Amino acid sequence: MERPAPVTIIDYHNRSKHDFGRMARSAGYLDWSNQPFPFRYYQGAEQVELALLQSDPVVNFGDLMSAKTVPACRFTLDSLAGLLELSLGLSAWKAAPGAGKWALRINPSSGNLHPTEAHLILPSTAGLQAGIYHYDPYHHRLERRALLDDSLMQELEAWFGGPGFMVVLSTIFWRESWKYGERAYRYCLLDTGHGLAAVSLAAALFGWRYSYLPGLSDEQLVGLLGFDRVQWPAREKEVPQVAGWISCQGRKAENAGLPGDWMSKVRQCRFDGRPNRLSREQVAWPVIEAASLATVKSDPSAPVCHWWYREGDQRFEFWPEVAAARVIRRRRSGTEYDASRSIPRDAFVALLDAVLPSRITPPFNAGLGAGQVGLVIFVHRVEGLAPGLYCLAPGRKLLDSLRKAMASDFNWRRVDDLLPLYLLTEGDFTRQAAELSCRQPIAGDSAFSLAMLACFGSLVSGDPHFYRLLHWQCGMIGHMLYLAAETWGLRGTGIGCYFDDPVHHLVGLGDDTFQSLYHFTVGHPLEDRRLQTLEPYHHLGLTKDA
Ligand SMILES: Cc1cc2nc3c(=O)[nH]c(=O)nc-3n(C[C@H](O)[C@H](O)[C@H](O)COP(=O)(O)O)c2cc1C
Structure with a gap:
């Protein structure tokens, strides 16, 4: 070819x-x-x-x-x-x-x-x-x-x-x-x-x-x-x-x-x-x-960039007692969310805690490099948290870079003892979140949706293979959100369709220091009752109690 x-x-x-x-x-x-x-x-x-x-x-x-x-x-x-x-x-x-x-x-x-x-x-x-x-x-x-x-x-x-x-x-x-x-x-x-x-x-x-x-x-x-x-x-x-x-x-x-x-x-x-x-x-x-x-990996000795791993910090401890295999089997993407319901603050904190890269827990202990991704979160319906725009910025270095790159009039008030979570500005972002995610209602009807902002230009122009690594990291973050949501009886959806530069403009990013590489939304799902669900291996004549 x-x-x-x-x-x-x-x-x-x-x-x-x-x-x-x-x-x-x-x-x-x-x-x-x-x-x-x-x-x-x-x-x-x-x-x-x-x-x-x-x-x-x-x-x-x-x-x-x-x-x-x-x-x-x-x-x-x-x-x-x-x-x-x-x-x-x-x-x-x-x-x-x-x-x-x-x-x-x-x-x-x-x-x-x-x-x-x-x-x-x-x-x-x-x-x-x-x-x-x-x-x-x-x-x-x-x-x-x-x-x-x-x-x-x-x-x-x-x-x-x-x-x-x-x-x-x-x-x-x-x-x-x-x-x-x-x-x-x-x-x-x-x-x-x-x-x-x-x-x-x-x-x-x-x-x-x-x-x-x-x-x-x-x-x-x-x-x-x-x-x-x-x-x-x-x-x-x-x-x-x-x-x-x-x-x-x-x-x-x-x-x-x-x-x-x-x-x-x-x-x-x-x-x-x-x-x-x-x-x-x-x-x-x-x-x-x-x-x-x-983006091929041509030099096997090229280092993986490790900025920050969560280590020694306190972690969220109050997970519902649900078998991980059950969560894994039941994971599904929400196709519609109930805009009349909010989620407990504990669930919100747990979900974000699960995506903070840890050197000792999977999947971030795989050694893929971590900490180059911050989250801009559209909080719509979380108990005890004012609706608005927030940022989860793991690690001092990432926090400083994000603050420098984003709009100068953001608040940056830390709002949680456990999480590196900062309020940028209060307000109702339901409409904007949906608009920016290719006008998909799932991003506005949920409890919260988010954009994954990856440290981009300098890393990727230094070694284009980072383009892959950053996307893999974002995929891993999305995966943890899916499973953690399911553990709390909620549901998530990965969102690949969003308007890139309008997202960047919303948070005041003027260059490619950071780029949004993946979006995600979490909330109370509405089931599509027209769909019938069949066992995973029924076509082989095998059934299993889920
Ligand atoms: C990278 C990625 C991007 C996705 N983008 C969207 C999206 O923009 N809108 C949407 O409704 N679902 C999106 N999804 C969800 C998929 O449609 C869903 O994973 C797929 O239909 C399989 O269904 P399941 O997740 O319930 O197994 C995305 C999933 C992934 C992994």
Whole structure:
């Protein structure tokens, strides 16, 4: 395929902005007959069926937030299956009269299009040979793409400091660009962040720990997964995003990359399986390919930026006693919110506490870098808090930068003992919040909605790979908001559609020091009673009490 004309990632970011009078370029209509199939299969690869969990791990969501020790499970085919079921598996099917049925997943995805795929490098255990596998969530099974010698996996485990396995998330851009055109690259990155958080949290339920592996270049990942030897259907290739090590002893990985000659040994493996075709025809979105190329991780030794981690501070302690697995399974996006109801202040504080990056709790303990994102919050209906515009600014450095960059007449009065939460200005922002989020009522009818302001220009022009990292961080923040909301009987919705520069203007940002990379809304949901809900694996003849 032709190499797309290069773009700088800042150019890509600017041209993929929405504004009141101009939406980012897209096809402008939905060709339903050509919608990409949401499941990838590697046809011809050996399949390994996975069991559904007989019982969920007994860990409350609040336990995860307070870093309570969870006894480490042994690595078996069943515990691996449990991790996948609770991170990237199906969560339900929805059906509507005249609209057919569609699958939902544990991880959310813009437009429910699911560009994220997962590959695993696994040691042998009963029922499983060591190898490189792709996860197929539709059938809840693994597809073996390559066999590895046991000694290779032992070498890898010794290198990372004990038993464990590797997870690599990849992306198929076409799944998102089919609907969203040029803006789709951003959504793919946010979806990766959600996937990362989902894997990291599920790992914690088994007493395992996910560590981000920054010491692997994109080129190495392509080689590792044999992607350079796959015959991809045109424009449907998978692009590796992020690699992590899951320690089955709950430890941080001891190394960031692979042992010296490990890759060259993997390169001698035979890769099996032919990827299925997802669409009849594909529309080229060269700027997305170009944005992906502009942000590759080419230097594995490039540092991850750590500004600030929450450490030693007091944390919110009064979480409702709800099993984390239940929360994970029930997570859904709210499609409408009840504008007549407010939420307790405790719930609001808990939700924001859950997104403050901690070095010891998942998903931020993955080591992806943190603290480069502040939240501008439109408080609409929170008990004991005046409606208005607020800012959650974790860490002194971020707070100072935000204060300097934003409107000079903001108040910056700290309003909470626990949280670094500041009132900017009081007022009713319900209408503006909805307007700015592409006129979506969910941003104004909720209890609060927010914009994630990432420290942008200097980081991204210094190393364009930060564009990915910042979006992953925002996806992770969104993921925590989804789950924390569910724990409180509330619901959240990720919002990728918003008018970028009008948001920046509202808070007085005049340049690209900060950019809004993701929006989110939380409140009391109104259920759509026309929809029927079906069990996640009913299509395989499997049922499970939710
Ligand atoms: C990155 C991202 C952006 C999203 N943007 C929007 C949005 O602008 N408006 C909306 O109503 N839902 C949005 N959603 C929610 C998705 O539509 C939802 O996740 C998807 O339909 C799957 O449903 P579920 O979350 O209930 O599993 C977004 C989700 C993600 C992850």
